[in-house]
Amino acid sequence: GDSVTQMEGPVTLSEEAFLTINCTYTATGYPSLFWYVQYPGEGLQLLLKATKADDKGSNKGFEATYRKETTSFHLEKGSVQVSDSAVYFCALSAKGYQKVTFGTGTKLQVIP
Amino acid sequence: KAGVTQTPRYLIKTRGQQVTLSCSPISGHRSVSWYQQTPGQGLQFLFEYFSETQRNKGNFPGRFSGRQFSNSRSEMNVSTLELGDSALYLCASSLTEGASSYEQYFGPGTRLTVT
Numbered sequence: 001g002d003s004v005t006q007m008e009g010p011v012t013l014s015e016e017a018f019l020t021i022n023c024t025y026t027a028t029g030y031p032s033l034f035w036y037v038q039y040p041g042e043g044l045q046l047l048l049k050a051t052k053a054d055d056k057g058s059n060k061g062f063e064a065t066y067r068k069e070t071t072s073f074h075l076e077k078g079s080v081q082v083s084d085s086a087v088y089f090c091a092l093s094a095k096g097y098q099k100v101t102f103g104t105g106t107k108l109q110v111i112p
Numbered sequence: 113k114a115g116v117t118q119t120p121r122y123l124i125k126t127r128g129q130q131v132t133l134s135c136s137p138i139s140g141h142r143s144v145s146w147y148q149q150t151p152g153q154g155l156q157f158l159f160e161y162f163s164e165t166q167r168n169k170g171n172f173p174g175r176f177s178g179r180q181f182s183n184s185r186s187e188m189n190v191s192t193l194e195l196g197d198s199a200l201y202l203c204a205s206s207l208t209e210g211a212s213s214y215e216q217y218f219g220p221g222t223r224l225t226v227t
Contacts, residue, residue, distance in 0.1 A: 043202050
């Protein structure tokens with residue numbers, strides 16, 4: 001079945017550091033890929049998405065590129081802020097199936 | 113557009129009781145999914161409803177049930193509560209017709225504590 005594997009957290013970075021959170025997936029066909037973010041005490045918010053190979057999703061300085069050859073969708077940001085502290089979830093949805101498979105989440109803590 | 117709303121936001125129940133949680137999706141969204149989130153198990157899919165029909169179901173016991181109304185609002189019910197049911201219950205809605213991808217929009221969740 002479909003699955004998503006994320007790097008274990010927590011990830012602790014200093015403000016303005018470069019962020020990478022690794023995500024790889026297993027799915028049949030060509031899924032859509034997503035990154036969601038969950039701030040403390042809140043539900044999940046869609047951060048960015050990519051629907052086909054080589055697409056780059058971007059939002060709020062975060063980027064992720066759909067790499068079919070490596071089945072990856074790594075999240076990056078050039079300069080993190082304290083306000084980016086949250087839990088980040090990688091997810092996929094197989095084409096034609098109205099179901100989302102989530103990774104286990106990676107907690108990011110940014111310190112001043 | 114108003115986002116996904118969930119009521120109540122917080123709930124405290126005793127073992128053995130039953131509970132009903134409510135979710136109102138974004139206007140125009142006909143698919144509603146429910147998730148249980150705990151520190152130990154992470155985000156686990158409960159079930160998904162579309163046009164008042166359960167379309168997908170996760171691996172949870174029959175004590176967990178749900179339904180969807182004609183206005184797309186959804187409720188989930190947990191009977192005979194156990195301590196392990198303490199969790200954040202998240203509802204998500206999706207636009208299906210005409211959507212290029214199946215992204216979900218989440219509500220703030222209902223924090224259930226079972227004592």
